[in-house]
Amino acid sequence: xxxxxxxxxxxxxxxxxxxxxxxxxxxxxxxxxxxxxxxxxxxxxxxxxxxxxxxxxxxxxxxxxxxxxxxxxxxxxxxxxxxxxxxxxxxxxxxxxxxxxxxxxxxxxxxxxxxxxxxxxxxxxxxxxxxxxxxxxxxxxxxxxxxxxxxxxxxxxxxxxxxxxxxxxxxxxxxxxxxxxxxxxxxxxxxxx
Numbered sequence: 001x002x003x004x005x006x007x008x009x010x011x012x013x014x015x016x017x018x019x020x021x022x023x024x025x026x027x028x029x030x031x032x033x034x035x036x037x038x039x040x041x042x043x044x045x046x047x048x049x050x051x052x053x054x055x056x057x058x059x060x061x062x063x064x065x066x067x068x069x070x071x072x073x074x075x076x077x078x079x080x081x082x083x084x085x086x087x088x089x090x091x092x093x094x095x096x097x098x099x100x101x102x103x104x105x106x107x108x109x110x111x112x113x114x115x116x117x118x119x120x121x122x123x124x125x126x127x128x129x130x131x132x133x134x135x136x137x138x139x140x141x142x143x144x145x146x147x148x149x150x151x152x153x154x155x156x157x158x159x160x161x162x163x164x165x166x167x168x169x170x171x172x173x174x175x176x177x178x179x180x181x182x183x184x185x186x187x188x189x190x191x192x193x
């Protein structure tokens with residue numbers, strides 16, 4: 001189930017999300033093959049994110065890629081963060097980068113998708129987490145009202161491989177619009193071949 005925000009009441013938001021997702025499911029193809037990325041509904045942007053531990057845990061890599069329905073890369077980000085932490089913190093920082101990227105670009109209908117089920121569950125929860133991750137989640141959720149539609153979805157690692165590649169190969173702060181790094185571009189090409 002996706003956490004989806006539109007309108008003014010939770011029930012309305014939930015129903016709208018359910019109807020939109022089921023209507024789109026009839027039109028979109030099922031996953032073309034194992035490990036293939038699936039585009040968002042028409043009019044939405046999907047931002048896949050991933051976090052990774054680097055340098056024996058002394059740094060974290062963050063990867064984000066934004067694509068449209070046809071898989072066209074609209075923006076990407078690869079950043080190395082020099083701090084210690086665990087995988088869940090890296091994932092949370094990556095999710096925050098994803099929603100901030102969407103806000104900077106002015107997109108209105110987004111799907112934030114990652115492979116960390118624990119984090120996605122926390123983003124969907126009503127409870128307040130007072131840990132460090134809870135403060136990052138709070139930061140993420142502060143951005144939600146900037147969008148007409150914002151969903152948080154969990155996906156298997158195989159469907160998140162471009163963001164994973166960007167996180168694992170992070171060397172500094174890189175951001176782009178069109179040209180993905182060649183290692184990530186190879187993955188995108190393989191998804192459509």
